[in-house]
Each structure stands twice: as C-alpha cells, then as structure tokens.
Amino acid sequence: MIRRSTNIVRPEHNEIPVTKPMGKTAQAIADSFATMVMERGYNAVSYADLAEKIGIRTASIHYHFPKKSDLGGIVLQQYADMAFSAVVKTDPDHPQSYREAFAAMMEPVRMITNTQGVSCLIGVLGAEHASLPDALQNGVRQFFETQEQFLTQLLEEGREAGAFEFSGSSRAMAKVIASVLQGAIIIKKARDDIGHMESVLQSLNAMIMP
Amino acid sequence: MIRRSTNIVRPEHNEIPVTKPMGKTAQAIADSFATMVMERGYNAVSYADLAEKIGIRTASIHYHFPKKSDLGGIVLQQYADMAFSAVVKTDPDHPQSYREAFAAMMEPVRMITNTQGVSCLIGVLGAEHASLPDALQNGVRQFFETQEQFLTQLLEEGREAGAFEFSGSSRAMAKVIASVLQGAIIIKKARDDIGHMESVLQSLNAMIMP
DNA sequence: TGATATCTATCTAGTAGTAGGTAGTCAAGT
DNA sequence: ACTTGACTACCTACTACTAGATAGATATCA
Numbered sequence: 123m124i125r126r127s128t129n130i131v132r133p134e135h136n137e138i139p140v141t142k143p144m145g146k147t148a149q150a151i152a153d154s155f156a157t158m159v160m161e162r163g164y165n166a167v168s169y170a171d172l173a174e175k176i177g178i179r180t181a182s183i184h185y186h187f188p189k190k191s192d193l194g195g196i197v198l199q200q201y202a203d204m205a206f207s208a209v210v211k212t213d214p215d216h217p218q219s220y221r222e223a224f225a226a227m228m229e230p231v232r233m234i235t236n237t238q239g240v241s242c243l244i245g246v247l248g249a250e251h252a253s254l255p256d257a258l259q260n261g262v263r264q265f266f267e268t269q270e271q272f273l274t275q276l277l278e279e280g281r282e283a284g285a286f287e288f289s290g291s292s293r294a295m296a297k298v299i300a301s302v303l304q305g306a307i308i309i310k311k312a313r314d315d316i317g318h319m320e321s322v323l324q325s326l327n328a329m330i331m332p
Numbered sequence: 333m334i335r336r337s338t339n340i341v342r343p344e345h346n347e348i349p350v351t352k353p354m355g356k357t358a359q360a361i362a363d364s365f366a367t368m369v370m371e372r373g374y375n376a377v378s379y380a381d382l383a384e385k386i387g388i389r390t391a392s393i394h395y396h397f398p399k400k401s402d403l404g405g406i407v408l409q410q411y412a413d414m415a416f417s418a419v420v421k422t423d424p425d426h427p428q429s430y431r432e433a434f435a436a437m438m439e440p441v442r443m444i445t446n447t448q449g450v451s452c453l454i455g456v457l458g459a460e461h462a463s464l465p466d467a468l469q470n471g472v473r474q475f476f477e478t479q480e481q482f483l484t485q486l487l488e489e490g491r492e493a494g495a496f497e498f499s500g501s502s503r504a505m506a507k508v509i510a511s512v513l514q515g516a517i518i519i520k521k522a523r524d525d526i527g528h529m530e531s532v533l534q535s536l537n538a539m540i541m542p
Numbered sequence: 543t544g545a546t547a548t549c550t551a552t553c554t555a556g557t558a559g560t561a562g563g564t565a566g567t568c569a570a571g572t
Numbered sequence: 573a574c575t576t577g578a579c580t581a582c583c584t585a586c587t588a589c590t591a592g593a594t595a596g597a598t599a600t601c602a
Contacts, residue, residue: 161461161462161463162460162461162462162463163373163374163375163459163460163463164373165373165375165376165460166375166460166462166463239461239462241458241459241461245459245515245518246459246460247522248451248459248518248519248521248522249373249451249455249456249458249459249460249518250372250373250375250376250456250459250460251371251372251449251451251521251522252371252372252376252449253371253372253373253376259522262522263522263523263524266519266522266523267523289538290535290538293531294531294532294534294535295535297516297519297528297531297532297535298512298532298535298536300515300519301511301512301513301514301515301516301519301528301532302508302511302512302515303511303515304511304514304515304518304519305455305510305511305512305513305514305515305516305518306507306511306515308455308458308459308514308515308518309458309476309507309510309511309514311458311461312457312458312461312469312472312473312476313473313476313477314473318507318511321503321504321507322504322507322508322511324504325500325504325505325507325508326508328499328500329539
C-alpha cells in the first residue's frame with residue numbers, strides 16, 4: 123500500500139523547545155566538541171582538550187554543560203537539525219523537485235566530504251554505540267530511523283513522479299543509500315581520500331537516476 | 333588497460349612473521365579485546381575491563397601485550413587475516429567460482445551480522461581514526477586499500493567471466509560495496525536491527541548479479 | 543538616582559576515581 | 573635451571589566533575 127502525499131514532511135525529532143538560545147561561548151564549545159568527535163570519537167575528547175582549544179578552563183565548560191552527556195546531547199540535536207532542515211518543496215508535477223530535494227539532503231554530506239579528517243557525527247557515535255550514555259544511544263538510533271523514513275518517502279514519491287528509477291523497494295534503496303553514505307564517509311576519513319567519496323557519490327547518483 | 337590473471341591472488345599485508353604462536357591466555361585477551369572494541373570502540377575498552385572479563389589482573393595483560401597499541405595491532409592483524417583468508421580458487425571457465433569467491437568474502441560480514449551488538453572492527457577503528465596510535469591508523473588505512481584492490485580484481489575478472497553484471501568501473505563498484513558494508517554494519521548495531529543488514533546484503537547481490 | 547540585589551561567566555583549587563604502564567616476586571612446568 | 577605466566581604493589585597522568593570565590597553586567601526598588 124503506497125502512501126500518497128504531496129510534500130515531503132519535515133520529520134519531527136522531539137525537539138525540546140530551546141527557550142534560551144545558546145551564548146557565544148556555549149556555541150563555540152559545542153562546535154569544537156562536534157568537530158573533535160567527528161575526528162577522534164566521543165570517548166577521545168576530554169574537557170581538557172576542549173578547554174585548551176577554546177582558551178578557557180574546564181570548569182567553565184561545566185558551567186555551560188554540566189555533564190559530558192549534556193554536551194553530547196546538544197551537539198547531536200544540532201547535527202540532526204542541520205541534517206534534516208534542508209527541505210525542498212516537492213511537487214509531483216515537477217520531477218526535478220525531487221532531485222533537488224535529494225541534492226539538498228546531500229549538502230551536509232558534501233560538507234563533511236570537503237572537511238579533511240572528519241566523518242559524520244552520527245556514524246562515529248554509532249561505531250562507539252555501546253560505550254555511550256543512554257540518551258546518546260537513543261539519539262543515534264532515532265537519527266537513523268528518521269533518516270530512513272525520510273529517504274524512503276522521498277524515493278517512493280520521487281519514483282512515482284518519474285524523478286528516480288531503481289529496482290526493489292524504496293525502503294531497501296533508502297537502507298542502501300544511508301549505509302553507503304556512512305561507510306564511504308568513514309573510509310574517506312581513514313584513507314584521507316576525498317576521491318573515494320566522490321566516486322561513491324557518483325555511483326549513488328547513477329543508481330537512482332534514470 | 334585490464335590486467336589479466338587466472339586467480340585472485342591473496343593480498344599481502346606485510347605480515348610480521350609470528351615466530352611464536354600465541355598462548356591460550358594471550359588469545360583469550362585478544363579475542364575479548366576485539367569483541368569489546370567492536371561493541372564500544374577502542375578508547376572505551378580498558379585493561380581493567382578486560383582483566384575482569386577474563387579473570388586475571390591488569391598487569392598480566394601487560395605481560396602479554398606491553399602496550400595497548402600492541403594489543404590493538406595484533407587484533408587488527410588477526411582480523412585482516414581472517415577477512416582476507418577466505419580464498420576460493422577462481423576459474424574463468426566457471427563463472428560460478430567468482431560468485432563463490434564473493435560469497436566467501438561475505439562470510440565474515442555474515443558473522444558480524446549475526447552477533448548482536450558488534451560491528452566491524454575496522455569500521456570502528458576508522459571512526460576513531462585520529463585518536464589511534466600511528467600503527468593502528470596505518471593498519472586501518474591499509475586494510476581498506478587491500479580490500480578495495482581485492483574486490484576490484486574479483487569484480488573485474490568475474491565480470492569478464494560473466495559471473496557479475498553491473499555498469500561503471502569495477503573499482504567504482506568495489507568502493508560502493510566496501511562502503512555499503514561498513515555503513516550497514518554500523519547502522520545495524522546502532523539500531524539493533526539484523527533486518528537492516530539482511531536487506532542491504534540482498535540489495536547488494538541484486539546490484540552485481542545478472 | 544543611588545543602593546541593593548541578582549545573574550552571568552569565568553576563575554582557582556580541589557575531589558575521587560580510573561587510565562595505561564612499571565618493578566619486582568614467585569610458583570609451576572619442561 | 574630456565575622459561576612461562578601469573579602475581580602484588582605501585583606510579584604518574586589524566587578523567588569527569590565540584591566547591592567556592594570573583595568581577596562585571598543588569599535589573600529592582602526606596
């Protein structure tokens with residue numbers, strides 16, 4: 123049974139209403155933390171590392187983020203917001219709109235591709251899964267589920283509109299795409315080879331475009 | 333220019349000749365370490381964890397593996413040996429032999445798939461790349477390079493023999509396969525969902541089999 | 543307006559616990 | 573007797589985290 127809808131709906135990932143926006147320092151901490159995790163992994167980033175990089179004391183970081191898991195949670199949430207915010211309005215009468223929506227989803231991937239030494243935050247956390255605090259484990263799982271749902275819907279509706287062409291179910295293809303992106307990003311980091319990512323992205327396009 | 337060869341040659345990954353085989357305890361330490369890394373990540377496994385699991389003191393682990401990087405190195409080497417040892421003799425006159433060789437390469441993947449809570453050792457280490465000792469960083473990079481070379485050759489010769497069918501270069505397809513496996517394994521762990529892996533493996537077969 | 547109080551963001555100085563790693567001892571097996 | 577594999581006991585460095593103080597900004601109120 124195919125569910126019909128005119129537009130790709132922005133998925134909700136239970137956003138806690140952020141009543142107070144983050145200050146400059148807090149955001150700097152979050153940004154540095156995110157980058158370092160994408161390079162080294164969650165467990166390899168210490169408050170001391172962060173403090174030195176930003177130029178404050180570790181205690182000041184604890185002021186903004188009492189526990190490491192708080193910091194991890196914020197960073198994960200911001201990352202998910204970024205990843206799912208690139209929404210392009212889709213229209214069944216304009217197949218191109220689905221391709222544009224897909225391209226928009228690839229924007230964060232392109233950013234990671236072009237930043238040396240980093241891979242996807244979620245992939246890194248996924249690799250360390252069992253060692254993470256519960257809240258982060260759940261966040262990671264939820265990200266993957268949301269991403270699959272989002273991709274499945276885009277592929278399904280895009281195929282009906284004639285924008286995509288592939289065999290098998292949309293869900294199966296969504297699983298392949300999510301997997302190939304995660305894997306390719308990790309390999310490009312480990313091999314320090316942007317070419318790997320570029321090749322895979324090209325193959326991926328060939329896989330779904332008519 | 334296509335390189336012709338009758339057989340898939342087992343790649344060398346500069347194996348240091350292990351003059352002395354490992355004792356029972358040493359192997360138990362290595363095995364437990366490998367499993368725990370595949371669950372949590374390299375940096376989240378301590379000598380204390382290991383010692384408790386095996387039932388010895390941490391100092392005893394240092395006796396067998398003076399530094400953590402030694403332990404990591406051995407485990408990485410054993411993992412690579414396992415991954416690349418499944419060699420099936422290929423024969424251009426028997427296309428089925430290439431499919432069998434491919435299936436043999438998937439055997440370790442199937443093992444990981446069916447073990448709850450673990451993902452591929454190399455993928456985990458890849459995710460933590462920047463925080464690893466140099467020797468491990470190089471080992472991981474080399475694994476990916478060897479794997480790509482191995483897969484490329486198998487796909488190329490298998491396609492010539494009529495065993496595989498796909499568009500694009502063999503190398504590009506090898507990159508896709510290596511990536512999709514890594515990604516899928518991480519996602520199945522994070523989502524605790526074997527179904528994800530099974531779906532992806534099926535799609536992967538459909539991608540290269542005529 | 544001036545005094546008082548509260549808030550923000552940082553600091554110094556510490557905590558207990560854990561990390562990887564070392565020195566030196568000792569018993570059992572060959 | 574020598575090797576093997578384990579031990580006890582320890583070390584230094586680092587971990588996340590806390591307590592308490594302080595300087596400066598901002599709000600409240602007599």
